[in-house]
Amino acid sequence: MHSAQGSNKMKLPEDDQMPMAKSKSRGRQRSEESEEAILKATLLLLKKKPLRDVTIEEIARSAGVGKATIYKWWPSKAYVALDAFTRNMTRSVPIPDTGSAESDFKQQLYSLYAFYASKAGRILRQFMAEALSDEEFASLFRERFLKRRREAVGVIFDRAVKRGEIESNLDRELVMDMIYSPGIFRLLVEHAPFDRKAADSIISTLYRGLRISSAKTKKR
Numbered sequence: 001m002h003s004a005q006g007s008n009k010m011k012l013p014e015d016d017q018m019p020m021a022k023s024k025s026r027g028r029q030r031s032e033e034s035e036e037a038i039l040k041a042t043l044l045l046l047k048k049k050p051l052r053d054v055t056i057e058e059i060a061r062s063a064g065v066g067k068a069t070i071y072k073w074w075p076s077k078a079y080v081a082l083d084a085f086t087r088n089m090t091r092s093v094p095i096p097d098t099g100s101a102e103s104d105f106k107q108q109l110y111s112l113y114a115f116y117a118s119k120a121g122r123i124l125r126q127f128m129a130e131a132l133s134d135e136e137f138a139s140l141f142r143e144r145f146l147k148r149r150r151e152a153v154g155v156i157f158d159r160a161v162k163r164g165e166i167e168s169n170l171d172r173e174l175v176m177d178m179i180y181s182p183g184i185f186r187l188l189v190e191h192a193p194f195d196r197k198a199a200d201s202i203i204s205t206l207y208r209g210l211r212i213s214s215a216k217t218k219k220r
Helices: 020-027 032-048 056-063 067-073 077-092 101-116 123-133 135-163 172-189 196-219
Strands: none
Touching (some): 032 056, 032 077, 032 123, 056 067, 056 077, 077 101, 077 123, 077 135, 101 135, 101 172, 101 196, 123 135, 135 172, 172 196
């Protein structure tokens, strides 16, 4: 991510920005071993300090690769950081298929709770804080992380519609917000626990509403 005007925005050192002329090289075939090392090194650094204090040079040194190797695949450290976090979350928070969307969402929230309680999961807080003061990073955060995760968990909603568990005319994005927003809010504000009991309550409460809505629709 390139430097932006404003004292609150994350300013990257020159060596943390890839010259635009090199952007075409991102399509080169990656070395899985090097890629894994880079993403792992980035995640370890983010557990110790915020993204704005991490440099491409540090990532390269920790991963045992040259800076040029990183720049072949990512234009800036923000891209590397978001990809590292997203990959780790995808591995730690799988999308279950139990045959019931209600159960799937509960199981998914259980995994989500465990992940956000970890050091790696708490990195999300610094990303969200950064997004509040840096519009460019906010856009990148939505595209590289949030959009991917919503598409992944949206599969559970789509299966529920096909199974006839919930009405097909429901607002998919709104339902997703209703499921995941309470947990994120509790994670950030810490006014109440975000645990398995909370996950059960969130999904059970929501599904009572969905079933009532469905019943009323059929009576009309």
